Amino acid sequence: MTLVSRIQLRGLTRRFGAVTAVDDVWLDIADGEFLVLLGPSGCGKSTLLRMIAGLLPPTEGTLHLGDTDITHQPPQRRDLAMVFQSYALYPHLSVARNIGFPLRARKLPRAQIRAKVAAVAETLDLTALLDRKPRELSGGQRQRVALGRALVRDPGAFLMDEPLSNLDAKLRAGTRAEIAELHRRLGATMVYVTHDQVEAMTMATRIALLDQGRLEQLGTPAEVYDRPASVFAATFLGSPAMNVLDATVLTVDGTLSARAEDIDLPLGIDATMPDRPVRLGVRPEHLTIAPPGEPGIRAVVTGVENLGSEEVAQCRSGTARVAVRGTRPLGVRTGEALTLTARPEHLHLFDVGSGRRLTWQPGAVPAAV
Amino acid sequence: MTTDEAVGEGSRARRLGGHLVLGVLSLLCAFPVYWLYATSLRAPEDVYSLSVLPWPLSTASYAEAFATSDVLGMLLNTGVVAVLSALGQLLIALLAAYAFAAWRFPFRRLLYLLFVGTWLVPFQATMLPNYVLLSRLGLLETLAGVIIPTLCSALGVLLLREHLNGFPKELLDAARMDGRSSWSTLWTVVVPALRPALAALGILLAITAWNEYFWPAMVLQRSNAVVQLGLRSFLGTEGNDWGPLMAMAGLACLPVFVLYLVLQRHIVNAFVRSGLK
Incomplete structure (x- = not known):
């Protein structure tokens, strides 16, 4: 595969009347990348994918595939294959004819179509089902046929719109691994829409996190999880979500510390600065139970959830809710008072107004990234 | 004794009654069509006959229709x-x-x-x-x-x-x-x-x-x-x-x-x- 599969979105915007569904999104999707468009429903991720596919014209901005501006090319002329959420299999055609459909549209010789369909069916374990109609297939089989129809074309890039959302949990995990494996084997560019953070974390080479039509953060799964760019990113990824508490950064004895009525956490930065209100974020799995008398977050356990290998303790600190996640048993009981602590590198600070991440730059006051 | 009927399906008599009504209605619908073919198959002198069965059968009417148009x-x-x-x-x-x-x-x-x-x-x-x-x-x-x-x-x-x-x-x-x-x-x-x-x-x-x-x-x-x-x-x-x-x-x-x-x-x-x- 050549560099042709690089997809560039330059300021793509889509408005429906007064509603802006996608707002000035710039993305450079490298050849061979598995980019996941992640976000809650209504964040514009499917609209963005449909614009890349050519099924929806952008209101503003341009789209480039390789060096070509494809903003105004109809979908059938873009070298892109799409897998739909509903699979969109043609109900009147057999599995073989469904998979061969894009090739017949391209007027390939029959023998070649048959050979390609057979090869794709072989990789997806569909050979025994080739003569069946879609209504005679299970959800997982339909999903594989939809994948096959995309694969058979050998397209410049694959677009997938929540392809696993109609599968049950067990099948989803299996298919997730299959798609990731497929991506490794083909080395093809994939743009994958989902609202499921597990799919995003496990399959993506990069995640584009969207909120209200805007690109909130772009980065590898580890970057997005470990250094969330905003409160939204911090609370969208992770289960349970990151705890976010109101606090103030104070200078105590020459080091910085996050304080509030029930909070006293050192930030591990030796510096002085004027007091500044912040939002303090810490992931449930990074909280540990401190010995009594140590500084930390004072909280009362309100409930314990058993996840099998782990437990989640739901706590209340003042008016805020705090979740703690750890190996089962955590050894806490409902109603127990605790002090929770976390290492300084696991604490995240966000601006109160904008919600953007704050980083410490020596010689300056903390500034928005 | 139990049957496979859904609960509240009603008695056998009620079902029979329903079928009877439907049967009578379909007879009413089919009768004019039957009468049309019956009349067409009567001998010319029996055309006004009210017997339910057209007997003896005759294709004379068809022959005349084909002959005149x-x-x-x-x-x-x-x-x-x-x-x-x-x-x-x-x-x-x-x-x-x-x-x-x-x-x-x-x-x-x-x-x-x-x-x-x-x-x-x-x-x-x-x-x-x-x-x-x-x-x-x-x-x-x-x-x-x-x-x-x-x-x-x-x-x-x-x-x-x-x-x-x-x-x-x-x-x-x-x-x-x-x-x-x-x-x-x-x-x-x-x-x-x-x-x-x-x-x-x-x-x-x-x-x-x-x-x-x-x-x-x-x-x-x-x-x-x-x-x-x-x-x-x-x-x-x-x-x-x-x-x-x-x-x-x-x-x-x-x-x-x-x-x-x-x-x-x-x-x-x-x-x-x-x-x-």
Whole structure:
């Protein structure tokens, strides 16, 4: 595969009347990348994918595939294959004819179509089902046929719109691994829409996190999880979500510390600065139970959830809710008072107004990234 | 004792009663058709007989019908009119409904309402302008004159658009992604999926065109080119020629029965599915 599969979105915007569904999104999707468009429903991720596919014209901005501006090319002329959420299999055609459909549209010789369909069916374990109609297939089989129809074309890039959302949990995990494996084997560019953070974390080479039509953060799964760019990113990824508490950064004895009525956490930065209100974020799995008398977050356990290998303790600190996640048993009981602590590198600070991440730059006051 | 009946299915007597009512109703519906064929098969002197069974059987009425008029020619002409009119209406309705359902264009709703609104204009209001137009075009006394003004069917557009509205849009998108143009999507994806609806509509339109009397009577005036007009020749001021009349009417019904038998499966499908949507 050549560099042709690089997809560039330059300021793509889509408005429906007064509603802006996608707002000035710039993305450079490298050849061979598995980019996941992640976000809650209504964040514009499917609209963005449909614009890349050519099924929806952008209101503003341009789209480039390789060096070509494809903003105004109809979908059938873009070298892109799409897998739909509903699979969109043609109900009147057999599995073989469904998979061969894009090739017949391209007027390939029959023998070649048959050979390609057979090869794709072989990789997806569909050979025994080739003569069946879609209504005679299970959800997982339909999903594989939809994948096959995309694969058979050998397209410049694959677009997938929540392809696993109609599968049950067990099948989803299996298919997730299959798609990731497929991506490794083909080395093809994939743009994958989902609202499921597990799919995003496990399959993506990069995640584009969207909120209200805007690109909130772009980065590898580890970057997005470990250094969330905003409160939204911090609370969208992770289960349970990151705890976010109101606090103030104070200078105590020459080091910085996050304080509030029930909070006293050192930030591990030796510096002085004027007091500044912040939002303090810490992931449930990074909280540990401190010995009594140590500084930390004072909280009362309100409930314990058993996840099998782990437990989640739901706590209340003042008016805020705090979740703690750890190996089962955590050894806490409902109603127990605790002090929770976390290492300084696991604490995240966000601006109160904008919600953007704050980083410490020596010689300056903390500034928005 | 237990049975497999659902709870509250009622007693055996009630079910029997229901079947009895349905049986009587279907007899009532079938009787005129039976009487038509029975009369056509009576000997000429028994035509007014009230015996339920036509005995002795005679084909004299059929022979007379064939001898006095060109029955086969008329059946053929009527067939041509019915088939061309139905196919033409189907094609135009399909294209219009596809455009209305799958495309976004300015004034779409208004145009659709106007289109469907023509359904409300009664035949009596359009028959004279149509007649004058045909006369200017020199199409009076021709089968083309009978067919052409019927080609645009608001009913067809309405029905097919309703079916297409329930058609998953993702399939249209998928076909476009798979490299089909809009035109090719229509024939490779939409039409196969709409087959039951098209069959149901087609049979409805064909039967309507087959049974049409008034419009062909206007356009074809003096000639008896279609079978419904041919029937006139057995109705006279001195009395009706019941035997050949019934024979010809019986022959005129046959193609409709055959059409229904062939397409029945599709029709039942179409009605069942439109109920499930």
